[in-house]
Amino acid sequence: MNKELLELYSDYLISSFSYTNATGLSQMLDNTINHDKITRFFSEQEYTSKDLWRLVKSTIRKIESEDGIISVDDTICEKQYTDENDISAWHYDHSKSRSLKGVNIVSCIYTNDTAHIPVAFEIVKKTYSLPIKKQVKKKEKAQKQRMNI
Secondary structure, three states: OOHHHHHHHHHHHHHOOOOOOHHHHHHHOOOOOOHHHHHHHHHOOOOOHHHHHHHHHHHHHHHOOOOOEEEEEEEEEEOOOOOOOOOEEEEEEOOOOEEEEEEEEEEEEEEOOOOEEEEEEEEOOOOOOOOOHHHHHHHHHHHHHHHHO
């Protein structure tokens, strides 16, 4: 793993205010790094939670404290126009009290008085799909009808 390129791309993501991509990073660096090099870097392997832990473990060990906790949270990145597959599927969103089509990501973040550092993640893959699409549309239609009354 090219740790320098990963650090560079991470800093780019953190400092960006809009859409990000390999071409944008390349342009920001006056094309000193070709966008193809960045794309190849991310295409070389599928990065996992284990890779993230290897990167942050030494940092966590330096700052860990007795009052530190690991928070577990999930989020759904809505992808309503993407075709369904194992990753982009229907998930129940508790914050909206309805099902959404999108990517469900579970993340773990170590937190103490001085830091918030991601330590693990998992993209939820569904190998099956329930026929809820019609149920969601019926429920939304019923809600709209109640609001118009």
